[in-house]
Amino acid sequence: MVTGFITILLILALIGSIYYESRLVKTEKIDAVFGDPDRAKGGVHWIIAGSSTILLLWLFFSWDVAKSFYPESANELCQIAKVRESLVGIKYIFPINERQFKSTSVIDRETAIINDYKELIKNSTIKNSDKGTLISLLNEVELMIVPLTDEKYLDPEVKSKIQNIADRINQLTKDFVTESYPPIKSDAEENERIELLKTQTSWGETGMEVPPLPETKIGLKFDAAAKEIKLITEEFFEIENKNPVYLAQYEKIKSAIKSFKNSLNEDQELEQDYIRQVGKIAGRLSRSKIFPPEALDSVQQSILDFDEAQRQEQGSISVVDALLFPGGTIVASGDVCSEQGPGRWLPKPSDTFVVFAKLLNPSEGYKNVPLIWYEMMGVNQVVGFVTPDWIADIIPGKYPVHSSDGKVESNLKSTVLDIATGNFKAFAIPIPSGHIWDSFLRVILGLGLGIICGVPLGLFMGLSRFAAGYFDPIVELYRPVPPLAWAPLIITIFGIDNSGKIFLLFMVSFAIMVISARAGASGTQLSKIHAAHSLGASRWQILREVILPNSLPEILTGVRVAIGVCWGTLVAAEFLAGTTGIGFVENVARKYSQYEVIWITIFVMGMLGLLFDIGMRKIIRKTIPWRGKG
């Protein structure tokens, strides 16, 4: 309902934008020549058109348009798929979708195999007498085919069974096209059906891809027909063309094989192998259902007639299927139906928003961790987490020793230790938590460490021959390695939790920051340094007041690049190992084929990356407005 309304709105927006453009073109000046950069300005309506197109494509290819305008279509297509599935087995016997009759292709194949073996045995190293026996046996096997394919040997009973199958299918075809099909069931059965229907969830709801029980009249029709076809075909496959002539031939071959086998010594491995193969071919021929060429014509025709009739009966559903289920359709497998095509891996917007809302719900979240929420945490815990414990160790003095009356008196050292470990009482404050926050924090910490360590070293390398030469091999050796290549090592050393990931991100951002700060420092104009010198600035002042601000454009560009790379590396690292984080969520969702969740994580990552970049662009505009104007 809502989706349908939005779809229409989007189409209107698209048409409106195109109409607006056509109006705009009329009012434009004639001198707006091609190549004038001004022509790229003022395209807000094209932004609307572009976003509408994306959303429409999403709605269309996820089959959400079909779902909103024809909510029952998936259920009906499911019933049609059941019919299609029920026909697959029997159609396979005939040249309907195949090139040949099943019988023809079996005879073709087995004859070829027999000829191959004849050739093989002729050229083998076994005794000539054995060769003769084997080849004559193969000839006998070949003769098994004739009684199967000659109409005159066909058992009249089998003939009438075949006719019966064809008649039943023809009858079904006749009934199927009438209004009254399927025949009305007893009240009890009907009530049971309705009760079952009540428990059936609708298309796209969580855990239910396509509802399989027929819900509409036309659905009931196809469902019933599918069941009937299944019964008929089962009976058809039980029919066997085993006439006396054929059976006599088969028995003869079997005993001949047996006697030949008995005549062989144990060390005649080659002969034993050949006779085993002959037996196998004979067995295969006995199991395959070979009928005379025209014997099954009536069944084939009845199947074709039924197929045509059911296609006719589909009516408007086939149009919906063709138009609103692009790239695939609903398929059935037994009693279960599923989407096959983009509708499967491209979640419907409507479902996605429901899942997203569930994930955002802090009490639900994903794997018991909210996407982003807050936790009340005691200030003591925060202090204990932030302050390292060794602060207490470096305070002069000794930790208290228990006295002879069994008491421990605290001193300054132990008090500091209590604070550093968070062992005190304090009020609680809200601290953000959740998958998104964890990923965010890792990026910020890794990046922050990289900046704090990388910028000073980079500046130093830009200014000193010693630093430039001495640290260059270290940085240049590890920098070109793709960050993820380090991951296995770093996870081994630092564990799968935060510290490993933060260290990985630190490595990534450190190299980028060193290189950009270095470029910034070595790009400082000498005249500015000279000016600062003659204005009385000390070395430290020149570094802080001239070289650092002068390098800011390069440094900030470096930060921007580093954020992008860190973000990409983090998600991949979370994919590898971990228990929280947005990459972890996607990895778990992948394991369980939760396509909605996968797309949501992709969306969240995109948004966070975009937010980082917008933030950096804002910072760049505020802090270095002189860039490119100096």
Add this chain to the structure above:
Amino acid sequence: MSDLVSQDLNMIFPSIKGETVQALKDVNFTLKQGELLSVLGPSGCGKTTLLNITAGFLRPTSGTIRLGGKEINGPGVERGMVFQQGALFEWLTVAQNVNFGLRMKKEDPVETAEKVEEWLDIVGLSGFGKTPTYQLSGGMQQRVALARCLINNPDLILMDEPLGALDALTREKMQSLVLKIWKETGKTIILITHSVEEALLLGERLFVMAPRPGRIHKEYHLPFASMGLTEDLRTIKNDEEFVSKREEILTMIWDMEEEIMGKEN
């Protein structure tokens, strides 16, 4: 008295091919306090080297240069410098640029703010204090550079083609400003220029330097700078003596250039 005394100044640069280039050879001069010296010469005559040595950015190979009896062996606040492109700090505003030297000395911010206002007024930039420097025109940038240098109250001002990149009109105005500042502050100024006219107009004394090796070729004592304090610069330019001096120096430099070309061919 803080006179500038140069004794047997020699500067030899090693070149890549292993040869040496004598940028300065036996440069001797004495510049009294309050004198305005302009230095002129074809490119490669060692003008900028001389200025960099005086500023303390370079050490001479031999010889000494003293300011007020003290040997120069490093940059210092008593020698201010104005560069061709201003070399302003674009991350600071106009006022912050002017204030830079005082801030480095950690002077009281309230007092320095007043001083900055004064100097901005002198160079004709009052009201531009909060403007970012990258928004200023070339001439205005040079005014900021002048103020930034002068606020430190140096004994000697070194100017490295400060007006070279300006258009003719702005240049003329700036020349008047330099003369005005020279008169009002009584500072010793060394001005390096490519323009013969500018050298004649501004220089109380004028060195014409010759290349290979870089040396002082000829020295003039000129009246035009003092005239410029009272008279319009354009009338001075049409003065007969001015015109003849200009032609003489132009010919001299032309001959030097010819000689270099001849050597090279």
